[in-house]
Amino acid sequence: MTTAAPADQRRLLDVQAQESRLRALSRHKLEAQKDPELAASAAVVAQRTSEEHDAAALRAEADAAVAALTAQSVQVQARMKKDEAQLISGQSGANTLQGLQREIEALTLKQTELDDLEMEAMETAESAAAAHAAASAATAAATEAQEAVQARVLAKVAELDAELEQVRGQRAAAADGIPADLLALFETTLAKRGAGVARLFHGTSEGSGLALAAGDLAEIKRAPADLVVFCPDSGVILVRDPEWN
Template sequence: MALKAAPEDQALLLELQALDTKLQQLGHRAANLPELAVIATLAGERDALRVTVGEQSGASEDAQTELKRTEADVAVVEARVARDRERLQGSASVKDVAALEQELAALARRQSDLEDIQLAVMETVEERASVLAGSRALLAAVEAKIVEAAGARDAALAELDDERQRAVSDREAIAAKVPADLLALYEKQRARYGIGASLLRGGVSSASGVALNSSDMTVVRAAAPDDVLLCPDSSAILVRTAESGL
């Protein structure tokens, strides 16, 4: 037996469909907020900077380790110089004095070379520390932008959620007015085809955007006002009103 429903009940399906369309649009907007793309881009920059900071931090630590090693070498030479000078002052042997003076000369050359190396390493330490500080500043700036964008995203989502809740409340109120069997058919068609109800306006189905052919229009015109019809193109419930051009 064909389903029947009062025209005014069928008309409620158009309001229901409008709200379902709105809910779908709200979901799409929530999933495609501009802030999400901004956050994704910034997250990529952040991740790249984290890798860079990690590499630069390692290089800076290596330079500091090299500096400590060079400082230790210089300290060893300075200790030997101090020891030899002390021995030189207390030595009465011409041979020992000559040997100590020769060693002190060699140590002086060694100390000069090490101090040059130390100076170069200190410059490297300063350069790498400066580069690392710059990268850390960039990372901090990107992370701050992510926090800002996340705040904007959350505000936008909260606004969309408020709108969604109002639409859900309105939908529940309208659905409660629709006869159960008509509502069940609407939900079935919407789940299967994406649209549950379609307005026939001027002979054109709003769901498909296609004008019904003469044969289909003959069937529609012959149907009783309370007959529930389906759109031949979209399979949505075809709702007839004064705009239908019948």
């Protein structure tokens, strides 16, 4: 059995109060770190990033189509210039010159088709570029919103960390000078029960919130004032208030 001066036993209530504050602050910190807006903003960024990647792929595909048509056009134009130069030189036979003429006409038609296709491809590429730019802007906006949420959460966590540090100091100050065996009993009970001490007031244990049975109250009444007693229901140390009975 542990004994301690009633005044020292009452000091445990201050330590418990600071412990309760620490636990509440720790819960608030955990809640802040699990802010649903963090996951929600991250999901939006992931979605916008995916959309941007898709838009970039479509833009690259459209640009590649323009480049391919441009390359074909360059080849056709080069062939036409070669044929025209040979035709103008007049150094080939009549059949060859007639063949060159027919080929130039075919190449001219091909160039017209390529010009039309290239124009369509360029319009598609312009639309793809605009869509990509819009998707990039949406990703940037989502990222900015996510960073704002993260900054708010970090600020809240930092605020709670500072308060936790302050309350830890207050808990240590409240425990300073309490006899070691009594404090050790409190800490053991705290670890086992989730609370270390509670007040007994008007026959009710504030550890369990229940009125003690008449027999338990009679037993506590017979106990010396310096004897540490426990709540029969919650198992925590009971500190007898001046109006405990």
